[in-house]
Each structure stands twice: as structure tokens, then as C-alpha cells.
Amino acid sequence: MSAAQHPAAELFEISGNSVPEGAISGFLAMPGSVSVRYAHWKSNVSPSRGTILLAHGRTECIEKYFETIGDLRRLGFGVATFDWRGQGGSTRLLSDPLKGHVEHFNQYLDDLDAVLTRVVLPDCKPPYYLLGHSTGGLVSLLAAPAVSNRVSRVVLMSPMLKLDNLPIRQLYLKQLVGLLTYMGFGRSYVPGTYGNIESKDFDSNKLTSDRNRYKRRNELAEQHRQLAVSGPTIAWLHSAFRASQHISQPGFASAISIPTLFILAGNDDVVSTPFSERYAQRMRAASFVTIAGARHEIFQEADFYREQALAAIDAFLPKAEGI
Numbered sequence: 001m002s003a004a005q006h007p008a009a010e011l012f013e014i015s016g017n018s019v020p021e022g023a024i025s026g027f028l029a030m031p032g033s034v035s036v037r038y039a040h041w042k043s044n045v046s047p048s049r050g051t052i053l054l055a056h057g058r059t060e061c062i063e064k065y066f067e068t069i070g071d072l073r074r075l076g077f078g079v080a081t082f083d084w085r086g087q088g089g090s091t092r093l094l095s096d097p098l099k100g101h102v103e104h105f106n107q108y109l110d111d112l113d114a115v116l117t118r119v120v121l122p123d124c125k126p127p128y129y130l131l132g133h134s135t136g137g138l139v140s141l142l143a144a145p146a147v148s149n150r151v152s153r154v155v156l157m158s159p160m161l162k163l164d165n166l167p168i169r170q171l172y173l174k175q176l177v178g179l180l181t182y183m184g185f186g187r188s189y190v191p192g193t194y195g196n197i198e199s200k201d202f203d204s205n206k207l208t209s210d211r212n213r214y215k216r217r218n219e220l221a222e223q224h225r226q227l228a229v230s231g232p233t234i235a236w237l238h239s240a241f242r243a244s245q246h247i248s249q250p251g252f253a254s255a256i257s258i259p260t261l262f263i264l265a266g267n268d269d270v271v272s273t274p275f276s277e278r279y280a281q282r283m284r285a286a287s288f289v290t291i292a293g294a295r296h297e298i299f300q301e302a303d304f305y306r307e308q309a310l311a312a313i314d315a316f317l318p319k320a321e322g323i
Helices: 062-074 105-123 135-147 170-185 211-223 234-247 273-282 303-316
Strands: 024-030 034-041 051-055 078-082 128-133 153-157 260-265 286-291
Touching: 024 105, 034 062, 034 105, 051 062, 051 105, 051 135, 062 078, 062 211, 062 303, 078 105, 105 128, 105 135, 105 234, 128 135, 135 153, 135 234, 153 303, 170 234, 260 273, 260 303, 273 286, 286 303
Parallel strands: 051 078, 051 128, 128 153, 153 260, 260 286
Antiparallel strands: 024 034, 034 078
16 A cells, blocks of 8 residues: 555644645554554655655654754655654554553554555655654664665664663663563653643753744644643653663674764753764764754754754765766
């Protein structure tokens, strides 16, 4: 089935954040009565440089990236993107739709593979590139060995390879959430995260130094509550730790042959930038760019930081033939 035959999916907008022209959107039916919402756009430039498959972070949705989609299209790329199961416009997995939940990150790998196989490959122009932010960066790295014959290059932005600024040592936290999951509390909120949809206090946020973009992300959650996600469940955090442990196994990094660029935030208080820098150095075909002063959500940052990230992507991904 081509993407044109999938059920249509609505995309939502707010003032100052309109749906980019030319969107094709739909739902992919997945096992277990799960639907994954996707959308894709052609390049604004001819000839096209190929298609970027954009994988978001936890709590994010397609709508949050409308501005970035426009930027990438102006660079000559088509863009395909989607909402992970459990967030955005995709199927919520628990009776409380605000819980950020997944049983295992293999389910995210299934979502990524489905969009790549059933939407991007049949309906979007090659070559294909993978761009993952935060959680999407970790999942993209997990997927790299399996997609190397379909994806030409990978860009990882602030990838969630290791969490930073945790309330207790990571080793103890990993053991605790593993025990709680085993005891049947996996579907409970991580303590202290219940009701956390979007902080209204810009001055204390760790994600961006751009007040207007921070306001936009809050307005999107307020006006379209069906897209909002609150804190993660204990099982989600346990799964994240297991995924991080998997990519840290001896030989995993050095076995990845696909050219990879890490774009890292120099002022990241969510994930560990030094860990990602060291990880990139262990890979056979990887490099990194650390943007001094940028916070975790680089694509939601001030223009000064966003433009550096876009320039790095433009330089790393090949030009179209004849240009």
C-alpha cells in the first residue's frame, strides 16, 4: 500500500505556525491497534537533494517542526516526519493519554522502520537521510545498523545517549526504575513529572533561550491539547536506560559504517554533550559539531544557534547532482 492509500491525518496549526504548503499526511496501521501519524513534503528547490526522515524527541509532534521543515525544504530536501506511538497524533498507549509511555524502545524502532519502508521509500525522492533529535537521536542510532543499506547519512541532534543532571546517580536510578518496573509500577509516572505538560516559566526552562519559540510551543500544547504529553512513565525511563546501555556495548559504535554527524548543544542540561562527543570519536565514520551556548532543543533555539545547525546539515549532506 502506498502512502496515498493510507487514511488521511489532520495537521493542526496556530497563529504564526501554519501547516507548510504541500503536506501529504496519513496514518500507518501497526500491530496491536496502534496508528502512527506521518506527514511528508517535497523540496522547494529543483533538483531535489533527496529526503530527510525527521525523528522527534519525547513529547514532540509534527506541528512543532513546521518551521524547521520549511528551512530544510529551502535547502533542497524533501522532509518526512511522524509522531512516535504514545505522543502527538499517534495512538496513545494508556488510559491516561498524557502519560509518555512505551514498553520497549524496539517499538520505536518498529515505528521508524514502518515510516521508512511504507512511506519514504515508495513515495519520497532518494537519496534518504535520517535526522534524529534527543529520543529520536537515540532511536536513530539504534536503527543505524539496520538502515545502512537504505539511508545514506545520519544526523543526530542532542541525542539522548546519556541523561544529564539527574537527581541521583544514574546507576542507582537505573536500578530503581528497573526494580519498580519489575514490581508492576511501569505504567506509573516517574515521580515528580505528573502534570508536567509545558512549563510556563520561560526563565527556568532548560530547552531554549528563544522566548518567542518557547511561547509558540506552549501555545501549541494549550490550543491543541490532544497533541500534548506529560511526564514519562517508569517503564519509559527503564526502556531508555536499556537502549542507552545497548548502544554503549563494546563494538556497537565501531561497527556503524554509515556517515554520521552529531550536532550538539554546548549548554545542554538535559543530555550529556561530553558523552556524545566521546561517542562520536569511537565511531568509524562520525564527526561532531558542538554549538557553544545552545540549549537542548537546537531547532527551537534563537536564530544564531539554529543557523549554525542548519549550516552544518547543509554542509554534511551532499548537494544535488549538477549543482
